[in-house]
Each structure stands twice: as structure tokens, then as C-alpha cells.
Amino acid sequence: xxQGEEDPQALSIQEGENATMNCSYKTSINNLQWYRQNSxxxxxxxxxxRSNEREKHSGRLRVTLDTSKKSSSLxxxxxxxxxxxxxxxxxxxxSNFGNEKLTFGTGTRLTIxx
Amino acid sequence: xAVVSQHPSWVICKSGTSVKIECRSLDFQATTMFxxxxxxxxxxxxxxxxxxxxxxxxxxGVEKDKFLINHASLTxxxxxxxxAHPEDSSFYICSARDFEGKRGGTxxxxxxxxxxxxxx
Numbered sequence: 001x002x003q004g005e006e007d008p009q010a011l012s013i014q015e016g017e018n019a020t021m022n023c024s025y026k027t028s029i030n031n032l033q034w035y036r037q038n039s040x041x042x043x044x045x046x047x048x049x050r051s052n053e054r055e056k057h058s059g060r061l062r063v064t065l066d067t068s069k070k071s072s073s074l075x076x077x078x079x080x081x082x083x084x085x086x087x088x089x090x091x092x093x094x095s096n097f098g099n100e101k102l103t104f105g106t107g108t109r110l111t112i113x114x
Numbered sequence: 115x116a117v118v119s120q121h122p123s124w125v126i127c128k129s130g131t132s133v134k135i136e137c138r139s140l141d142f143q144a145t146t147m148f149x150x151x152x153x154x155x156x157x158x159x160x161x162x163x164x165x166x167x168x169x170x171x172x173x174x175g176v177e178k179d180k181f182l183i184n185h186a187s188l189t190x191x192x193x194x195x196x197x198a199h200p201e202d203s204s205f206y207i208c209s210a211r212d213f214e215g216k217r218g219g220t221x222x223x224x225x226x227x228x229x230x231x232x233x234x
Contacts, residue, residue, distance in 0.1 A: 040228070041227060045223070102209075
């Protein structure tokens with residue numbers, strides 16, 4: 001079953017604006033990650049936030065994590081046309097075996113209008 | 115450059131044939147690799163966990179006799195779609211964790227570029 005649900009499913013904004021995507025999950029996690037996928041391509045890791053962290057930055061990316069609400073958000077500031085892609089959150093389930101597998105959310109398709 | 119390589123990137127085959135997709139970790143050893151399936155405009159669904167030297171662990175609803183996984187070495191896992199049918203047409207993506215490699219051994223998960231299978 002899908003661990004993560006993302007909203008919105010699709011988002012179109014003007015270049016230069018900020019884009020915010022949200023992800024909710026259901027079970028306890030070790031960490032939450034955000035990935036980007038260009039159409040027909042593999043996934044690119046963007047950022048990882050651990051369960052004991054609340055906010056993390058990387059360049060134009062800002063990720064927040066609220067474990068009490070089981071939710072995360074990804075903010076892309078000053079969007080560019082090249083940011084057009086699908087964005088997925090992925091959760092790493094709590095496990096003692098060291099080979100935790102990721103469960104992906106439903107994804108947000110982001111379109112940046114030049 | 116890519117740290118996980120998938121081959122082929124796309125393949126078209128006739129119904130009833132078998133197709134093998136390779137996933138290689140290029141500069142690290144991966145005792146565990148993961149195979150995902152993605153339908154158009156949908157999320158990635160984990161199919162199975164490939165374990166080096168042992169049997170793969172399949173997710174519920176995934177036919178192990180249909181999707182054969184072999185992880186014979188620390189850098190190679192293969193997924194074979196047997197007797198492929200049009201409904202098997204999909205985008206297959208593998209990933210591998212780097213626990214001990216040159217890239218810091220942080221356990222980061224690296225993804226291949228995916229393999230698009232079209233069954234006629």
C-alpha cells in the first residue's frame with residue numbers, strides 16, 4: 001500500500017515563484033527523502049531529512065518534517081523552467097535489519113511556466 | 115556520472131518472450147538492490163528486494179515466477195520478465211544502497227535510469 005500521499009497531484013506556477021509540495025505518511029519512519037524524476041528518466045535524490053530533524057536546506061530547497069502530523073513539505077524557491085519534473089517523497093520504514101526499503105508517495109507533477 | 119547503471123534503457127518485445135534487465139552498481143558493492151515498477155504518471159511500486167547470494171524477497175501481489183530476480187554478484191542484479199504480455203509493459207527502475215563503497219558508505223540509495231519495456 002502507498003505510504004505517502006502527496007498534494008497537490010499537479011502544480012503549475014510561473015517561473016520565479018515558489019513551489020510548495022506536501023507529503024503525508026502513515027507509519028513511523030527513520031527518515032524521509034525527496035526525489036525528482038524527469039519524464040521517462042530515473043530518480044534523482046534531492047534531500048534527506050531524519051526523523052529527529054525538523055527542517056533542512058539545500059540550495060533552493062527547503063524541507064520540513066513534522067513527525068507528530070506525519071507530514072513533510074518541500075519548498076522550491078525562485079523556480080526555474082528546469083525545475084519542471086515530478087517530485088516524490090519516500091519514507092524509510094523503521095527496521096532493525098539495515099536494509100530498509102523506501103516507500104514512495106504518489107508524486108506531484110510540477111510545471112514551471114516560463 | 116551514474117553510479118547505478120541499467121541496461122537496456124528501452125526494449126520492445128513480442129508477447130510470450132522473456133526479457134532480461136540488468137542493474138549494476140558501478141563503483142560500490144551492493145548486497146541489496148531494489149526493483150520498482152512505474153506505470154505512466156504514477157508512483158514507483160516496489161516489486162522485490164534483491165539479496166546477493168540468496169533468494170529475492172517479493173512484495174505482496176508480485177509473481178516471483180513471472181519476475182525472476184538474480185543477484186549473483188555484489189554489483190549485479192537482473193530482473194527477467196518471463197513470458198511477457200502487454201500488461202507487463204511498464205517502466206522498471208532499480209536502486210542500490212551504498213553501505214561500503216567509495217561514496218562514503220552512507221547507505222544512500224542510488225537509482226538507475228530505468229528500463230522501459232513495451233510488449234507488443
